[in-house]
Amino acid sequence: MRSRRVGDSYFTGVFWFGLLVLGLYASLATVSFAQGEASIQGVVTDSSGGAIPGVAIRIKNVETGAERNQVTDEAGRYEAAALPVGRYEVRAEKTGFRSEEKIGVLLVVGLRETVDLVLQIGDVRQTVKVEAMPTAVAVTTEDVSGLVGERQVKELPLNGRSYDQLMTLNPGMVNYTSQRAGGIGASNSVVGNMFSASGHRPQENLYLLNGVEFTSASEINNTPGGVSGQLLGVDAVREFSVVKDTYGAEYGKRPGAQVNIVTASGTNDFHGNAYEFLRNSALDARNFFDHGSIPAFRRNVFGGSLGGPIRRDKTFLFGNYEGFRQTLGLSDLTLVPDDASRAGAVTSIRPLLALWPVANGPELLTSTGAPSGIAEAFSNPLQSIREDFGTARIDQTFTSADSFAGVYTVDDSEAHSPTNNPFSLVDIFLREQVISLSETHVFSPSLLNRATFGFSRGKFHFNGGTTVNLPGWIHAGQPVGAVVVGGGTTLNGASQITNGGTNAGSNLTAARNLYTASDQVTFSRGNHLFTFGGWLQRLQGNDILVQDQYGQVSFTNLQTFLQGKVSTYTYAPSYTPLAWRSLESAFYLEDAIKLRPSLELRIGFRGESTNGWNEAHGRAANYAFDSNGVITTQPLVGSSAFTVNNAKFLPAPRVAAAWSPFAKRVYVSVVTISLKKK
Numbered sequence: 001m002r003s004r005r006v007g008d009s010y011f012t013g014v015f016w017f018g019l020l021v022l023g024l025y026a027s028l029a030t031v032s033f034a035q036g037e038a039s040i041q042g043v044v045t046d047s048s049g050g051a052i053p054g055v056a057i058r059i060k061n062v063e064t065g066a067e068r069n070q071v072t073d074e075a076g077r078y079e080a081a082a083l084p085v086g087r088y089e090v091r092a093e094k095t096g097f098r099s100e101e102k103i104g105v106l107l108v109v110g111l112r113e114t115v116d117l118v119l120q121i122g123d124v125r126q127t128v129k130v131e132a133m134p135t136a137v138a139v140t141t142e143d144v145s146g147l148v149g150e151r152q153v154k155e156l157p158l159n160g161r162s163y164d165q166l167m168t169l170n171p172g173m174v175n176y177t178s179q180r181a182g183g184i185g186a187s188n189s190v191v192g193n194m195f196s197a198s199g200h201r202p203q204e205n206l207y208l209l210n211g212v213e214f215t216s217a218s219e220i221n222n223t224p225g226g227v228s229g230q231l232l233g234v235d236a237v238r239e240f241s242v243v244k245d246t247y248g249a250e251y252g253k254r255p256g257a258q259v260n261i262v263t264a265s266g267t268n269d270f271h272g273n274a275y276e277f278l279r280n281s282a283l284d285a286r287n288f289f290d291h292g293s294i295p296a297f298r299r300n301v302f303g304g305s306l307g308g309p310i311r312r313d314k315t316f317l318f319g320n321y322e323g324f325r326q327t328l329g330l331s332d333l334t335l336v337p338d339d340a341s342r343a344g345a346v347t348s349i350r351p352l353l354a355l356w357p358v359a360n361g362p363e364l365l366t367s368t369g370a371p372s373g374i375a376e377a378f379s380n381p382l383q384s385i386r387e388d389f390g391t392a393r394i395d396q397t398f399t400s401a402d403s404f405a406g407v408y409t410v411d412d413s414e415a416h417s418p419t420n421n422p423f424s425l426v427d428i429f430l431r432e433q434v435i436s437l438s439e440t441h442v443f444s445p446s447l448l449n450r451a452t453f454g455f456s457r458g459k460f461h462f463n464g465g466t467t468v469n470l471p472g473w474i475h476a477g478q479p480v481g482a483v484v485v486g487g488g489t490t491l492n493g494a495s496q497i498t499n500g501g502t503n504a505g506s507n508l509t510a511a512r513n514l515y516t517a518s519d520q521v522t523f524s525r526g527n528h529l530f531t532f533g534g535w536l537q538r539l540q541g542n543d544i545l546v547q548d549q550y551g552q553v554s555f556t557n558l559q560t561f562l563q564g565k566v567s568t569y570t571y572a573p574s575y576t577p578l579a580w581r582s583l584e585s586a587f588y589l590e591d592a593i594k595l596r597p598s599l600e601l602r603i604g605f606r607g608e609s610t611n612g613w614n615e616a617h618g619r620a621a622n623y624a625f626d627s628n629g630v631i632t633t634q635p636l637v638g639s640s641a642f643t644v645n646n647a648k649f650l651p652a653p654r655v656a657a658a659w660s661p662f663a664k665r666v667y668v669s670v671v672t673i674s675l676k677k678k
Contacts, residue, residue, distance in 0.1 A: 037085070038113065039107075041115075052072065056092070069445065084405075089105065097122065109239055152169070164259075170242045191430060213516060232322045243260065250606075264320075289333050296380070300323075300326075301323070318395075325385070329381070335497045355424070363376075393405070402442075419503065432458045459511040483500040529593075545578075579619075580614065585608070588606035
C-alpha cells in the first residue's frame with residue numbers, strides 16, 4: 001500500500017477525497033489473511049450439490065489437539081479465522097448423513113484455505129475420511145504468496161544458517177548486502193543482511209516476529225541480524241512469508257516488504273535435535289593477497305532445540321539455543337610509509353609511525369617512475385565473533401474459546417575486528433530482544449478477537465582502539481585518535497596511505513525500544529469475512545552518535561605528515577545524548593468477499609498517524625531558513641526535530657510534543673481492492 005501525507009487544514013476535505021478517489025486501485029494478487037495466522041473456510045453440500053445448513057464442523061489441530069467448532073449457515077458456508085499455522089483435520093456431522101472428515105489440511109502463514117465437504121445420506125456413525133489435496137501450483141507471478149515453508153527453512157542449504165537468505169526465493173527480492181555502505185571496521189556498516197523488495201530501499205522493509213516488530217540497532221539501519229552477519233534461529237523458525245507490492249489492510253508502517261516470521265511451538269509429541277556445524281581452513285586455497293601461510297579460519301555453529309507438552313492438549317513449551325563462534329584471518333593489504341619515509345620523519349611524528357606495520361611488500365612508484373614513499377604491507381590479522389541466540393515459547397489452551405501464546409527471543413553478539421590497518425581495531429556489541437504476548441478469544445463461531453502486546457529492543461555499541469600503546473590526545477586513558485594522510489576526513493574516505501589510529505566514529509551507542517499493542521476483530525457473515533483493528537506503538541530511541549570523540553588529525557599528503565604540518569584537527573569536546581520519542585498509531589478494516597468458489601474480492605482501508613520525532617528533554621536541533629531564504633546561523637533547539645521558525649521553504653506543519661490523533665500529521669493509506677482467482 002502507498003501513503004499520502006495530509007496536513008491539518010486539508011484533513012476533512014483532501015483526506016476523504018484522496019481516500020475514495022485517488023486511493024483506488026485494482027490488481028490480481030494473493031493477499032495474505034493476517035500476520036502469522038491462517039484460516040479455513042468452505043461449503044458443505046450433499047451428493048447432488050445442494051447446500052446443507054446446520055452442519056456441525058469440528059476443526060482440530062492435530063499437533064496440539066486444539067479445536068474450533070463451527071456451524072454452517074443457510075448457504076452451507078462456514079469460516080474459522082485466526083488459526084495458528086499447523087496441520088489440521090476438518091470433520092462435518094449432521095443427523096441423517098454420514099460424517100465426513102478431511103485429514104492432512106496444512107495451514108501456512110497467511111493462507112485462507114478452502115476445505116469443502118460432501119455428506120452422503122446414511123448413518124451418522126459412519127465416517128468417510130478423505131485426504132486433502134494440496135493446492136494447485138500457481139501459474140502466474142501475481143499469484144505467488146511469498147511463503148518460505150517449513151521444509152524450505154529446514155532443508156535448503158544455507159551458508160551460515162541465516163534463514164533470511166531464503167527471501168530471494170521470491171521474485172522481486174534482491175540481496176543487497178554486498179552493496180551496503182562501509183564494511184569491516186566501519187561504524188556506519190550494517191551488521192545484518194539487507195534486501196531490496198521491488199526496488200525499495202532495504203530500510204523500508206518491516207520484519208514481524210510473531211506479529212511484533214523485530215528491530216535491531218546500528219548507526220544507519222534497523223534490519224535484524226547479529227554481528228556475525230547472520231539471522232540465526234533456523235531451528236526456532238517454523239516458516240515465514242514475504243508480503244510485498246499489494247498488502248492487506250492489516251499491514252503498514254513501511255512501504256517495502258513485510259516479512260512475517262512464525263516461531264516453532266511445542267506439540268503433543270516431544271521433538272528436538274542437537275547439532276554442530278564446523279568449517280575450517282584445512283582445505284582452503286591461498287588468496288591472491290595472502291603472503292606466507294594460509295590465514296586461519298574456524299567457525300563453529302552449535303545448539304539444539306526441544307519442544308513438547310507440559311499438559312497434553314493444554315500446555316506446550318518450546319526452546320531453542322544456537323551458538324556461533326568464528327576466528328578468521330583476514331587477507332589484509334595496508335599502504336604504509338616505506339623505510340625511507342620513516343627515516344625522514346620529524347621527531348614529533350615518529351611515535352605515530354608505530355600506528356602502521358612495517359612494509360613487507362613492494363614500494364609504489366609515482367606516474368613518472370619515481371619512489372612515492374609508500375609501500376605495501378601484507379598481513380593476516382584475526383577477527384573473532386561470538387553470537388548467542390535463544391528462543392523460549394509457551395502455548396496455553398485454557399478453553400475452546402481462549403488460547404494464549406508467549407514468546408521471548410534474544411540474540412546477543414560481539415565482534416572484534418581489525419580494519420584495513422591491522423594495528424587499528426573495532427569492537428561491536430549488539431543485543432536484540434523481542435517479547436510477544438497474544439491472546440485469542442472466540443465469542444461465537446463467527447466472531448473472535450486477537451490481542452497482541454509486544455516489546456522489542458535493539459542496543460548497539462561501536463568502539464575503536466589500537467594495538468599500539470600511545471597516549472590519548474584528549475583524556476588520559478583514551479586511545480589515540482584517528483590519523484588521515486592525504487584523504488578525506490569522512491568515516492570511509494579514501495586516503496594516500498591507510499588510515500591509522502582509531503576509527504573516527506568510535507564510542508557510538510544506539511538503543512531502540514518499541515512498545516506495541518494491537519487488537520484485531522474478525523467477523524464472518526455469509527460470504528463476507530470482515531477484519532478490523534487498531535495498532536499503537538511507542539518508540540524510544542536513545543543515541544550517542546557524535547563523531548571524533550577521540551579526536552581526528554589530517555594531513556594534506558605524506559610529505560606534510562612527515563614534516564608534522566597538520567591540515568585539520570577536530571574533536572568533540574562535549575556531546576549531548578539524545579532521547580527521541582515518537583507515538584504511532586493505525587486503524588484498518590477489510591472485507592474479503594467470496595464471490596465464487598474460485599474468485600475472491602478484498603476491499604480494505606488503513607489510516608496511520610504519528611506525532612513526529614520528539615526529543616524527551618528539549619534538545620532537538622535543526623537549522624531553518626529566514627524570510628529571505630537564507631539559512632540561519634544558529635540552530636533551533638526544542639522538543640521536536642521538525643520545529644521551524646519563519647520557515648519559508650519548510651512548509652511542514654509545526655509538530656508539538658503532545659500527541660493528538662490525526663491533529664498533526666496523517667498518513668493516509670489507499671483503499672485496496674484485489675481479486676484472487678484460483
